[in-house]
Amino acid sequence: MSLKHGILGLLTYKSMTGYELMKSFNESLSFFWNAQTSQIYRELDTIEKKGWVVSKIIPQDDKPNKKEFTLTNEGKDELNKWLNGHSPEKSMTIRDDMTMRVLFSAGSNKLGLVKELIDYHNQNEEYFKSLKDIEKQINSENDSSKTSKDKLYWSMAIKRGQINSQANMMWVEQCLKIINGE
Amino acid sequence: MSLKHGILGLLTYKSMTGYELMKSFNESLSFFWNAQTSQIYRELDTIEKKGWVVSKIIPQDDKPNKKEFTLTNEGKDELNKWLNGHSPEKSMTIRDDMTMRVLFSAGSNKLGLVKELIDYHNQNEEYFKSLKDIEKQINSENDSSKTSKDKLYWSMAIKRGQINSQANMMWVEQCLKIINGE
DNA sequence: TGGGTCATGTAACCTGTTACATGATTAG
DNA sequence: CTAATCATGTAACAGGTTACATGACCCA
16 A cells, blocks of 8 residues: 555655654554564665655754755655556455455354454444544644644545544444344 | 465456466456456466465367466465465554655655645545545446445445545545645 | 456565674764 | 663564466356
8 A cells, every 4th residue: 555655745745764753653643554673674775765855963962863854856746646546446445354354254143243243333333432532632622733734634534534433333233133124 | 566366366256367467466356456468377377386276278269279277275274274364463654655655755845745635636636536436336236246245345445445445535635635734 | 259267377676674894983 | 689671683474465377157
């Protein structure tokens, strides 16, 4: 799914080190991506070789030295190319564990499936709540880390997660009805 | 996401060759998984080494010989283990191109984004319709390839795709409202 | 004669995950 | 003293995609 472009996108906000990028992904962006340090450093390596970013080592006395990455013009071009050049037809498949479990539970354990569906429902409920919290935090006045325009786009992304988890819950409810009416 | 278990699941219905598996995935199961032959043959290799399936070469005069794979008891055990042993907490992130485009379009091309959102909406609408068709076909009397019980589980899986694409469309509508009200 | 279906695969590459390694500073 | 945070990475593996290769038969 191209972590490369995710990194480029984050670097448009400001120059960062690998460590800071990891924190961005796993904290403020955790609702849509969790990236391991190992992967981030690897991708930074390759996109630096491609010329999309440049790095500068910043010595620090009290802490370990850090390596800050900055977008180049090529990097900006690449990001824009990616943003504009939308892939004509992406696969649109569901391919997740839950669907697969449902499909292949026909023969066997009805009770196990019901339990799993309920667990899944609960997970989605919690996730939905946490997204509500994140939304509130972003839209609150005292979050000055983003401009009001940025906030708009971030809340759109979060809305997606919310709608998605609601859809998942609706699906579970329909499934349970079908199973019980069987 | 473990094509291995997808293959095991399909083989519970009947023994199949790699080619037939590929067709199942890319035809009747296309709404949730598209698998390349290259990957299927590779996975068949590894799961045969694990002892989950056994193969038998069936000579054919008019067509190329084929290699049919059959589930073993170990394979059935493994599938059941997988079906029952649900992973406690999966990541729940959104991580798709559309969300990323939205997040990183804050700075730049509003018009391009609107166009993409509309395209995305249309794609989802078509997908939704095609799922409706598939659903009808499965539930029709003259589809005797599945038992009525199987049909139930299949329609649950398809419902998921339907609800999902509806959710995607709702999201686009909300986004457009937000963008226009900006 | 050319394209589609049947049927098998190999090779290279990209993306993501898990586990491990190092070493300093700082807060409780 | 100990755990957390800062900051860098390596290695191995798992899963998925793209491109390529072969060869026969059937239908238009």
